[in-house]
Amino acid sequence: MAEVADGELQGLLQRCARQDAAALRALYGRVAPQLMAVLLRMLGTRAAAEDALQDVFVSIWQRAVQYDQFKGRAMGWMVAIARNRAIDVQRATRPTVLLDAAELAGAEQLRVSGPADSAEFTAAHTALHRCLELLGAAQRQCLLLAYQRGLTQERIALAVRQPVGTVKSWVRRGLQSLRTCLES
Secondary structure (H helix, E strand, O other): OHHHHHHHHHHHHHHHHOOOHHHHHHHHHHHHHHHHHHHHHHHOOHHHHHHHHHHHHHHHHHHHHHOOOOOOOHHHHHHHHHHHHHHHHHHHHOOOOOOOHHHHHHOOOOOOOOOOOOHHHHHHHHHHHHHHHHOOHHHHHHHHHHHOOOOOHHHHHHHHOOOHHHHHHHHHHHHHHHHHHHHO
C-alpha cells in the first residue's frame, strides 16, 4: 500500500514539475494534513503553521523538478521541506533559551493526531516508535528534540547539558540505528 501511495505522490510531483496546477491542488489535498501536523508540532501555533504550510507548497511547486525518486520517498522529501521551513521560522522568531524539564519530558512523546492517521502513516508511526524505543534514552531524547522540535545540535547540547560533539555523535549513531531498524 505504501508503494501505491508513494507512486501517486511521485506522479503528482512529476506533474507539478511540468507546471500542472491541478496536480498541485491534488497534492495539497493528499499531503497538507500530514505536513500541517509536522509544522504544528514544530511551530506550536496554528497561525504560524498555516503561514509555513503556504510557503512549503510554494517551495514544492518551485522545486518539484528537483525531486528524485531514487534518493527517497516523495513524502519524505516534502516533510524535509516542511521541517526546514519550520526551522527557518523558528530561527527568525525565537530567541535562544534553555528548555525546562517539562519541555524535555514532553519530547519523550511521539504522537501525531488528526487527519494524518491513515493506515500507512499508522504503520510507519508504529515501526518508528518501536525503533525509537530500542535506542538509549539520551539518543532518543536528542533525536526527538532535533526532529520533533527542530532544535539545532547546539541548542540540544545546552538543553541536555552535554558537549556539542557528544550530541552530534548521539544523533548520528541514533539515525544509523533507526535506519537499520526500519530497514529490517
